[in-house]
Amino acid sequence: MAVAEPPTSGSAAGGRGAVAGVWESAVMAAYRSSNKTVFSAKYHIIWCSKYRRSVRAGPVEVPLLEIIGGVVAEAGGTVIEVEVMSDHVHLLVEIPPAVALMSLVQRLKFQNHKMAA
Numbered sequence: 001m002a003v004a005e006p007p008t009s010g011s012a013a014g015g016r017g018a019v020a021g022v023w024e025s026a027v028m029a030a031y032r033s034s035n036k037t038v039f040s041a042k043y044h045i046i047w048c049s050k051y052r053r054s055v056r057a058g059p060v061e062v063p064l065l066e067i068i069g070g071v072v073a074e075a076g077g078t079v080i081e082v083e084v085m086s087d088h089v090h091l092l093v094e095i096p097p098a099v100a101l102m103s104l105v106q107r108l109k110f111q112n113h114k115m116a117a
Helices: 018-029 058-074 101-116
Strands: 042-046 080-084 088-094
Touching: 042 101, 058 080, 058 088, 058 101
Parallel strands: none
Antiparallel strands: 042 088, 080 088
């Protein structure tokens, strides 16, 4: 993926001015980093309840949001957005590349199942 060069301002000798510094900080704000990697891995996860039963049953929604936040935080990720629909859940998360997406989804579904049981 090619990254556009930042706009330059400053002296004719190639000095980088304030505009270039602002551009770099805005671009780097969109990325997270770990010890050896810089990443931005965002996933839109959608899952349905069994037999598409209603998920939004009043007191069930708040614990569901707490469980989702806890599982994603445990994996080292951040929840960007969650929307609980009548029979399914939309989840937008950012997780480190070391975390397998399938294992995160398995943990989310397992914790949700334990809550429903």
